[in-house]
Amino acid sequence: MEINKYIDHTLLKATATNNEIIALCNEAKKYNFYAVCVNGCFVEFAKQQLKNTDVKIAAVIGFPLGAISTKAKVFEASNCIENGANEIDMVLNIGKLLEVNYEYVEKEIKLIKEAIGRNLLKVILETCYLSKEQIEIACRLAVNAGADFVKTSTGFGTNGATFKDVEIMKNAVNGKAQIKASGGIKDVQTANKYIEMGVTRLGTSAGVLLVTKGISDKNQY
Template sequence: MVIYNIKNSKELASYINYTNLNNMITESEMREFLEKAKELNFNSVIISPTYVPLAKEILAETNIKVGSVVGFPLGFESIESKVAEAKALVDLGADEIDVVMNLSYIKDEKYELLEKEIKEIKETVGERTLKAIIETKALEDYQKANAAKAAEKSGADFVKTATGFVTPNHIFENVNDINIFQKHAPKIKIEINGGINDYKTANQILTGGADKIGSDMGYEIVKRYKELRENTQVTPKPITLTKKD
């Protein structure tokens, strides 16, 4: 999918997974975050497992999906523990599950273990969306390509570029990652995460070929866009269509 022109703020919000994985957030702060998500109707919220039940309650009458994380943020847990985490999220009602792929497996080229991990988690979550997080900033291009191929082969719905706990990629690095994924895992969808803090960058990422954006600045991005695009009234000067003598 390539987007060249966002028509309105509602469409922009539909491409954003509004994220808050702050491990010190209070319940009142999470409620405020969820009300902001509700106001602008994002594609999904990505939050810690702790607050999945609260999000399901607050967002019950919306179309916003509730997503949470497995093996976060390091991804070095055993396959069995990740499967158990995924099952717990399903039981809580999560609609999307983001699993951090094991960087050691990627670097050691243990692709059979990567495939086993993703396959077993996908079997556990069923029709719910499964996103495989590849910490692209820590990898060479060939490693990104092989990890994406493993994720696609094993049934993941998305490949996601970062946990948000590593220095965000530059726009050109993100587009490079998109190109790698499209070439080597053409059937898998792509979510770019981290460092997307304004509409200009969001539009560049979508134009570059991403299907979704993950951002903890989603509210600010859409709100600012809405102010500029929809809430600014400009009265054109009167003109005549004939040349004056």
């Protein structure tokens, strides 16, 4: 198992600079990560850094709260694709989900998916704020709306990915969407466990550590 191809190498902090994005992209090229995950203002710049490589660009929208208007999210997603993003990681409107306005949540996801066409859409649930039932409902809404992935977390909530939440998500999507675990994935054992559970993408800022530690562990045997 090549863990590098599961990794969305991530830099989403408010203080990120061009130099840090250059370092992120250089690491992604060196270790052949699947993608880098960046804020929208860095998409075009990252595209330049990753020219002539296979590394994809994932852009976050409605991040990290998910509470901007649907129209703004649709524009943001379209703009990121125009600037070179291959994938969109959107935060669903958590408040609307909690107040049981499921029509709003599903319609928003659907409109964003329509706006980005064949490009992949990952829906961030922010599971730390949701009950088991709410996670299941959010997954079904995402699937109904045509999303390609459901994703655990922004990394900015009260907690990140958990094995329990991923298991709930896996059962809820029932093979109709892929799963991305993100938030707090800092060691090889945890990463491998998620992959064994069926996760197909890992969002982490510790991608280099995961890959180099994995190589080190192999060399001990």
